[in-house]
Amino acid sequence: MKQFKGRVIAAGEVTAPALVSHGGLNTLASFQKALQFGDKKATCGDQNNPDLYGKQMVGTALCLPQTIGSTTGGMVLYCACAMKRQPACMLFSKPIDSLAAAGAVLADVWVDDVTMPVIDSLGEEFLDYVKDGMRITVDLDGTVTVEE
Amino acid sequence: MAILLNEEQQAILAGSKGETMAKVMRTMIQYGEIFGAERMVPVTSKYNHLVTSFGLKAMTAVYELMDKIIAAGVASEQKFTVDPRPLDKNVPATLLQKAIFNLAMYTKQDEYEAQLKKLGLLDDKSFTCTCYMDEVGNKPAYGEVLSWAESSAVVYANSVLGARCNRNSGIIDIMGSIVGYVPEFGLLTDEGRRAKWVVRINTEKKPEAQLLGSAIGMKVMEDVPYVIGLDKWIGNELDDAACTYLKDFGAATASNGAVGLYHIDGLTPEAREFGESLILEGAQEYVIDDAELERVKASYPVIWKNKNAKPKLCFMGCPHMSLEQLKSWTVKVEEGLKAAGNKKVVIPTVFTASPSVLEAFEATEFAARLKATGVITSYICPLMYMNNPLCKSMPVITSSNKLRTYTSARYYTDDEILVEITKGGKNR
Numbered sequence: 001m002k003q004f005k006g007r008v009i010a011a012g013e014v015t016a017p018a019l020v021s022h023g024g025l026n027t028l029a030s031f032q033k034a035l036q037f038g039d040k041k042a043t044c045g046d047q048n049n050p051d052l053y054g055k056q057m058v059g060t061a062l063c064l065p066q067t068i069g070s071t072t073g074g075m076v077l078y079c080a081c082a083m084k085r086q087p088a089c090m091l092f093s094k095p096i097d098s099l100a101a102a103g104a105v106l107a108d109v110w111v112d113d114v115t116m117p118v119i120d121s122l123g124e125e126f127l128d129y130v131k132d133g134m135r136i137t138v139d140l141d142g143t144v145t146v147e148e
Numbered sequence: 149m150a151i152l153l154n155e156e157q158q159a160i161l162a163g164s165k166g167e168t169m170a171k172v173m174r175t176m177i178q179y180g181e182i183f184g185a186e187r188m189v190p191v192t193s194k195y196n197h198l199v200t201s202f203g204l205k206a207m208t209a210v211y212e213l214m215d216k217i218i219a220a221g222v223a224s225e226q227k228f229t230v231d232p233r234p235l236d237k238n239v240p241a242t243l244l245q246k247a248i249f250n251l252a253m254y255t256k257q258d259e260y261e262a263q264l265k266k267l268g269l270l271d272d273k274s275f276t277c278t279c280y281m282d283e284v285g286n287k288p289a290y291g292e293v294l295s296w297a298e299s300s301a302v303v304y305a306n307s308v309l310g311a312r313c314n315r316n317s318g319i320i321d322i323m324g325s326i327v328g329y330v331p332e333f334g335l336l337t338d339e340g341r342r343a344k345w346v347v348r349i350n351t352e353k354k355p356e357a358q359l360l361g362s363a364i365g366m367k368v369m370e371d372v373p374y375v376i377g378l379d380k381w382i383g384n385e386l387d388d389a390a391c392t393y394l395k396d397f398g399a400a401t402a403s404n405g406a407v408g409l410y411h412i413d414g415l416t417p418e419a420r421e422f423g424e425s426l427i428l429e430g431a432q433e434y435v436i437d438d439a440e441l442e443r444v445k446a447s448y449p450v451i452w453k454n455k456n457a458k459p460k461l462c463f464m465g466c467p468h469m470s471l472e473q474l475k476s477w478t479v480k481v482e483e484g485l486k487a488a489g490n491k492k493v494v495i496p497t498v499f500t501a502s503p504s505v506l507e508a509f510e511a512t513e514f515a516a517r518l519k520a521t522g523v524i525t526s527y528i529c530p531l532m533y534m535n536n537p538l539c540k541s542m543p544v545i546t547s548s549n550k551l552r553t554y555t556s557a558r559y560y561t562d563d564e565i566l567v568e569i570t571k572g573g574k575n576r
Contacts, residue, residue: 035207068406071317072200072318075200075317079206097406098315098316101183102179102319105175106175108178110171
């Protein structure tokens with residue numbers, strides 16, 4: 001077991017299995033197909049992301065450095081939350097980028113019945129340590145506990 | 149850190165303009181707090197620009213949110229332009245592709261365009277990613293504060309026009325405009341506009357704009373580069389040719405990396421005003437020569453199923469082409485066809501530009517000449533076209549590094565594209 005402390009972007013408590021992307025998450029490419037064609041498990045559609053392509057994102061603790069790609073990214077994340085196809089939480093090793101931040105804020109302010117904790121600045125060691133399927137627990141103060 | 153609000157901002161947050169406007173203000177404040185903004189500053193541009201131009205079924209939640217905003221009567225006082233339309237019947241598509249476009253993907257297009265009109269769309273010709281072209285008229289002045297999100301327009305406005313805008317997300321763009329304030333951080337501050345990278349251009353020939361932008365974007369990611377040595381190739385005046393070059397260069401920096409501002413020594417407004425004092429102490433250095441550009445080009449993956457397939461379509465104009473580009477490409481295509489002994493392009497080829505630029509082009513002698521070569525002109529967004537799953541499996545070529553990055557389109561330099569469309573590639 002190992003603990004990491006990050007900055008709270010959107011507060012919440014959750015426990016979920018880890019899903020790890022070592023490269024940036026292209027939000028539009030990852031979610032568009034799932035949102036378009038009614039995939040409730042939000043299977044990642046980004047062929048350029050070998051870590052995530054074809055894997056289900058709903059209900060996972062999505063661990064990533066930052067998001068990349070189109071500036072529709074925040075809006076796509078908001079849509080995923082509004083359609084209840086969002087990850088259980090998003091855990092960023094780096095400081096959050098403006099697109100993911102927008103998505104987190106839009107979901108927090110405008111979607112009433114969805115909570116998606118978002119923590120950033122967890123450090124490179126976090127992304128080096130965490131592996132797919134590890135059990136992740138997020139606390140209100142930004143503590144992230146990773147269990148094998 | 150909490151943002152200090154003035155009396156008006158506090159009142160809006162407390163609901164003086166209704167619950168919906170209060171939520172819009174809260175959104176912008178929370179967004180700014182994440183990045184350490186200390187205050188909200190007024191949006192000062194005449195017009196806004198929105199990145200969301202498509203009525204995509206997947207984005208139903210966005211249209212429901214727009215309905216809430218319209219119903220609350222809190223539409224922006226700023227009129228706006230918006231990114232290009234996703235559909236144009238002039239662009240070649242199979243019956244099946246058309247069925248997916250119209251029956252599965254862009255089913256909300258008419259509904260969304262009706263919403264845009266209620267929210268303040270400038271006019272029916274305002275669908276383009278190059279809103280800053282003279283023909284379109286949404287060209288911010290030096291120092292104006294914007295609430296835009298389209299990445300290629302943001303980097304152009306910051307770098308070439310000297311306006312101030314962060315790389316915002318869709319929805320944030322319209323919310324900043326509605327409430328009239330954006331949080332002051334990043335590229336809105338003097339410090340955030342200083343360069344963390346010095347890029348030295350040591351090439352023996354004029355670097356391809358889209359390739360140079362890609363190389364710099366991938367290296368500096370979201371940082372600000374100060375580019376030395378490019379004025380040797382594109383001059384010291386922001387004339388049509390230089391602005392067109394910087395449009396394509398900037399779009400590549402923004403899509404291959406996440407650049408929101410670049411300075412070109414001796415050319416762009418802040419570089420001319422402040423020079424190398426814009427470079428932060430300890431800035432990293434990146435030297436680009438012809439070999440480096442070749443290395444970057446060779447690193448692009450080709451994700452076509454059959455890498456040797458004959459291209460079925462060529463897209464030029466992501467971002468939309470300028471009038472200068474349409475004219476110069478007309479001449480290039482004519483000369484290429486003549487040299488190859490062909491009368492028409494050998495691959496279906498689409499040149500995209502804003503409706504206003506196309507209208508201006510139609511008024512020139514070049515329009516009929518381009519039509520005679522078989523090239524189709526369109527106002528479409530090539531990215532939106534390529535989002536169709538059936539288009540993704542088509543071998544499409546482009547000299548846009550943005551289109552290459554976000555889709556399965558294959559990148560060629562402008563010279564290579566010219567050979568492909570006028571003669572046909574022989575050594576593919």
